[in-house]
Amino acid sequence: MSVLVFAESPGGKIKKAVLETVTYAAKTAAALGTDCIALTIGNTTDAGQLGKYGASKVYNVAGVSHFDSQMFTSIIAEAVQKTGADVVILTHSSSGKSLTGRLAARLNAGCVSGVNSLPDVSGGFKVKKNVFSGKAIAQYEINSPVKVLSVMGNSIPPEESGAAVEVEAMDTAIPASSITVKEVKTVDGVVPLPEAELVVSAGRGMKGPENWGIIEELANVLGATTASSRPVADMGWRPHHEHVGQTGVAIRPNLYIAIGISGAIQHLAGVNSSKVIVVINKDPEAPFFKAADYGVQGDLFDVVPRLIESFKKYKAANN
Numbered sequence: 001m002s003v004l005v006f007a008e009s010p011g012g013k014i015k016k017a018v019l020e021t022v023t024y025a026a027k028t029a030a031a032l033g034t035d036c037i038a039l040t041i042g043n044t045t046d047a048g049q050l051g052k053y054g055a056s057k058v059y060n061v062a063g064v065s066h067f068d069s070q071m072f073t074s075i076i077a078e079a080v081q082k083t084g085a086d087v088v089i090l091t092h093s094s095s096g097k098s099l100t101g102r103l104a105a106r107l108n109a110g111c112v113s114g115v116n117s118l119p120d121v122s123g124g125f126k127v128k129k130n131v132f133s134g135k136a137i138a139q140y141e142i143n144s145p146v147k148v149l150s151v152m153g154n155s156i157p158p159e160e161s162g163a164a165v166e167v168e169a170m171d172t173a174i175p176a177s178s179i180t181v182k183e184v185k186t187v188d189g190v191v192p193l194p195e196a197e198l199v200v201s202a203g204r205g206m207k208g209p210e211n212w213g214i215i216e217e218l219a220n221v222l223g224a225t226t227a228s229s230r231p232v233a234d235m236g237w238r239p240h241h242e243h244v245g246q247t248g249v250a251i252r253p254n255l256y257i258a259i260g261i262s263g264a265i266q267h268l269a270g271v272n273s274s275k276v277i278v279v280i281n282k283d284p285e286a287p288f289f290k291a292a293d294y295g296v297q298g299d300l301f302d303v304v305p306r307l308i309e310s311f312k313k314y315k316a317a318n319n
Contacts, residue, residue: 003029003036004085005055006076008095009044010067017091017195019053019158024118024151025089026054026161031121032087039079039170041072051165053158059083059170066184068177069098077106078172080146092150093194104148111148112140116155116273133246133269152273153194154252191225193244198224199253201244201271202232205260205281205300209237214304215259221311227251229261245270260300263288280304 005025007018022038029036038055040047042064050058061075076099080088088103090096092114104111112127120126124141127149131138193199200219206212219226226242233243244251246269256274260281261267268291271277279292282299289295296303 001032001034002083002085003032003034003087003089004076004080004083005036005038005089006072006091006096006099007038007040007044007047007050007055007058008091008093009040009042009047010095012043012045014040014044014046014049015192015195016158017093017153019050020153020156021089021091021151022050022053022055023159023161024156025087027118027156028087028089029054031119037083037085039076040167041075047167048164051162052160054161055165056162058165058167060167061170061172061174063174066177066179066181067095068179069095069102071175071177073099073102073106074175075172076103079170080107082170082172086146088146088148090148090150092152096150100148100150107146107148108144109146109148110142110144111150112142113150114152115149116152118156119149130273133265134272152252154197154254154273154275193225193227193242193249193251196225196251197254198222199227199244199251199255199274200224200257200259201227201229201261202259202300203229203261203267204231206232206237211301212237214301214308218257218304218308218311221308221315224255224257229267258288258292259304261288262286263291 003025005022026036035056036054038050038058040060047058100111100113114129115127117128126139126141128137128139202215227244228238228242230243230245232238233240245267250270252273254275256271257278263286277292278294279288280296280300280303284297
């Protein structure tokens, strides 16, 4: 009996969302009175640091150069058998989403994707997740011998509870991949939206891409990641990887600043799990104000430059 957490490492790097997942797995293992074991696949830098976040052992399966959900499912399933794990935990990332269902089917396991709180093991095994675009919370009870979970980002902060450990090689059969990777394109130099703790987003109220400079300046001052509404991405004002909402990227930052976005239900569905939402809009009837923790009614071309100057003065006085 153990808890196995798959610590994905795109580009060989372990990111904050994975440290959150390992912390979640360690706390779950502690509640069950068992060990937390981490598994990395491919070339992973500093995998031993996962021990600091509660993993008692860290295994690595080498010889894998790219992500293939079928191949990774086979590797993780074999690791489950070798470690005797009865709980498997993944990050609710694009990779984790593609693995959760496959693993559940392979292991004949009950699964819940996108959980956002630690399991209740006082009388069974129960987990919670948001449903209906965040308007309700559902509780699921998993009764199968093996359980598979994926954890939403920003559900639990990374918490150091141990020390780094030696990474052990796991001798595992690696099936041939059915995918040929010809080219990989990634966005460098910014925190990816699913991992961002601060997000500055804007919509059609910007009137055109030529005005986006004030959004980028505000994001730079705050150390935030930029995002946009779907219409902005569809019109080509911003790249599609910045589109947040029901049909784009779902995010859970600590702070989400929405500028010139009306707040249609499709957009809210992707951002309403943000811990604090600030809305800037000149329309007092904008639906977003109903979901906001703080709202500023005013012309964004007047409000945003003032915010930038205020933040600059604050940082200058406190650095």
